[in-house]
Amino acid sequence: MNPPLPSLLLCCLLVAGATAQVPGALLTFSQPENTITTAGGPLQVLHPNEIAFLPLPPGCPNGPTIGKWSPRTCLHVMAGDENGDGQYWNPSLFGAIDALQVGWALQTSSTAKVAPNPRAIYWSPSAAMGNVISGTGQLRPGDVGRIHVNGTVDILMSRERFNMALGLAAATPIDVDAFAYEPGIGIYFSLDTDIVCNLACSPGNWVPDGDLLMIPDSAVTYVGLGDYRVASVLPNSARVILTEGLVDFHVANSGLTDNTGAPITTAGDLESLEIYHGPGSSITTASACGTVLVPTFWFTTETMTGGSVASTIALGQAAQSPCGQLGWQSPFIQNGTPLGIAQQLANVGPASYVNALALGTTERFVLEPLAHQLNYSLGGGPGTTVHVGGEFDYVFTWVDVVPSTIAPAISAGQNLFPEWYCLGFTLWNFGATVNGFHFFNTPTIPVGWSGKLMFQSIGFDAANNSSLLNISTPCVIDVN
Numbered sequence: 482m483n484p485p486l487p488s489l490l491l492c493c494l495l496v497a498g499a500t501a502q503v504p505g506a507l508l509t510f511s512q513p514e515n516t517i518t519t520a521g522g523p524l525q526v527l528h529p530n531e532i533a534f535l536p537l538p539p540g541c542p543n544g545p546t547i548g549k550w551s552p553r554t555c556l557h558v559m560a561g562d563e564n565g566d567g568q569y570w571n572p573s574l575f576g577a578i579d580a581l582q583v584g585w586a587l588q589t590s591s592t593a594k595v596a597p598n599p600r601a602i603y604w605s606p607s608a609a610m611g612n613v614i615s616g617t618g619q620l621r622p623g624d625v626g627r628i629h630v631n632g633t634v635d636i637l638m639s640r641e642r643f644n645m646a647l648g649l650a651a652a653t654p655i656d657v658d659a660f661a662y663e664p665g666i667g668i669y670f671s672l673d674t675d676i677v678c679n680l681a682c683s684p685g686n687w688v689p690d691g692d693l694l695m696i697p698d699s700a701v702t703y704v705g706l707g708d709y710r711v712a713s714v715l716p717n718s719a720r721v722i723l724t725e726g727l728v729d730f731h732v733a734n735s736g737l738t739d740n741t742g743a744p745i746t747t748a749g750d751l752e753s754l755e756i757y758h759g760p761g762s763s764i765t766t767a768s769a770c771g772t773v774l775v776p777t778f779w780f781t782t783e784t785m786t787g788g789s790v791a792s793t794i795a796l797g798q799a800a801q802s803p804c805g806q807l808g809w810q811s812p813f814i815q816n817g818t819p820l821g822i823a824q825q826l827a828n829v830g831p832a833s834y835v836n837a838l839a840l841g842t843t844e845r846f847v848l849e850p851l852a853h854q855l856n857y858s859l860g861g862g863p864g865t866t867v868h869v870g871g872e873f874d875y876v877f878t879w880v881d882v883v884p885s886t887i888a889p890a891i892s893a894g895q896n897l898f899p900e901w902y903c904l905g906f907t908l909w910n911f912g913a914t915v916n917g918f919h920f921f922n923t924p925t926i927p928v929g930w931s932g933k934l935m936f937q938s939i940g941f942d943a944a945n946n947s948s949l950l951n952i953s954t955p956c957v958i959d960v961n
Contacts, residue, residue, distance in 0.1 A: 501872060504538060507596060507602065508534075508581075510835060511529060511752070512832050514817070517545070517823050518917075530606075531549060531555075532578065535547040539803045541805070545819055550599070553574065554957060560632055561887070563610045563632060564613060573608065576607035578837050582839055584596075584637075595843070601627075603637040604627065605622070607673075621640060623654070637662070642714050643719075645715075648680060655673075660754060668714075669694070672690055675688065680719050680720050680770075689725040690725075690750045697771070697773050698774070721769065725748060736799070736810035737789045738812075739786045744811050749783040758776075759801075762777035764777075777792065779791070788835055791808070806819065816831070845870055848938060850936075855959070864926065867920065871914065875940065877908060878911070879906065879936065881905040888902075897953065934960060935957050937953055
């Protein structure tokens with residue numbers, strides 16, 4: 482008989498270290514990129530449809546060390562078998578994550594952005610997830626949303642709301658390419674393609690994909706007190722606050738180079754956006770069909786290959802972080818170092834631009850298998866290796882062997898991942914981390930068995946006592 486969870490985890494409860502959450506940036510990249518850190522097997526490869534975290538603590542003692550924050554296997558568990566093919570593994574889930582937005586559930590002020598776990602952040606995909614699990618709710622291009630327990634979708638702002646603000650028919654296909662939102666200030670966004678809209682005070686506008694648009698806070702109705710999801714917006718309330726030409730000017734003025742070392746003079750698509758409240762920032766007013774608020778932004782564009790980040794401070798400069806500026810100027814090539822991604826060739830930096838960006842305080846604790854599927858046709862065979870990434874001294878890992886569908890998780894609080902999936906409560910591995918990494922081998926697959934292997938870890942620091950459970954992202958392996 483398996484002991485209950487409280488008894489089995491008692492040792493962890495007594496010594497689990499409190500999370501050392503740090504400020505930083507949550508990012509996605511337009512192409513797969515390798516981290517500078519070489520340990521961790523699959524954890525060192527960042528894919529466009531998973532979220533990475535770049536710590537930016539004061540002084541930045543460890544340099545720019547980006548790592549996975551929400552691997553694809555975590556998103557697969559969260560979404561479930563969303564396309565109904567019997568497999569949780571869907572390497573193209575969401576296509577790419579085009580925009581990120583930190584929520585406000587734990588936020589104490591407009592400058593304290595907290596992203597405690599992958600359930601608490603909103604994103605916009607470039608490809609719709611399936612609706613087999615979520616039913617009528619579906620995360621689509623043009624939506625900004627997140628996934629609740631067992632695949633249900635929670636929308637911060639829907640495609641229909643964007644279309645209403647743009648003066649478009651509700652069903653018009655759009656793709657939100659950049660998004661930043663703060664209650665009391667406004668909604669700021671850019672679209673993936675040029676489009677004809679009916680904007681405030683100026684119907685029939687041609688809106689290029691590099692324009693920065695906004696919806697004033699006064700035009701937004703929230704779901705309820707303390708619930709800042711968007712219930713409705715006033716029709717035709719969107720307006721342009723930075724034209725593509727002005728975004729070009731900010732990029733050129735920054736002096737940033739691309740991954741070949743050429744100075745960037747044009748922006749193309751505006752790819753990511755975040756409201757910045759740090760040193761040098763301000764909130765000004767502008768006349769855009771009425772007086773509107775314009776905060777300081779961090780942003781990226783499709784021409785910013787090599788992974789730099791720009792700021793609107795002083796009409797354009799490299800974004801300045803506690804770890805230094807997030808990009809190089811001429812004559813240096815944009816080699817990815819300021820963001821912790823690796824240069825692949827001697828004279829060319831990483832091919833990616835930053836595709837989504839959100840600032841927040843958080844911590845990484847992730848699992849990812851080397852093989853997401855073991856296809857043995859009931860013939861049995863060896864397991865695979867699971868890699869662990871997190872800033873803990875030791876990790877306990879549990880395994881659950883389940884049939885075709887993973888059982889609903891149990892709530893485990895908000896410290897890192899908020900649900901516990903390994904309901905069999907079988908301890909599989911215990912080990913120390915080395916430079917923030919650990920790995921273990923999974924069970925051998927017996928002849929005649931198929932199903933799912935589920936893993937989840939708990940981390941602790943030996944010198945720091947706390948009653949908090951530090952729970953990793955979940956990891957699932959399909960065995961066919």
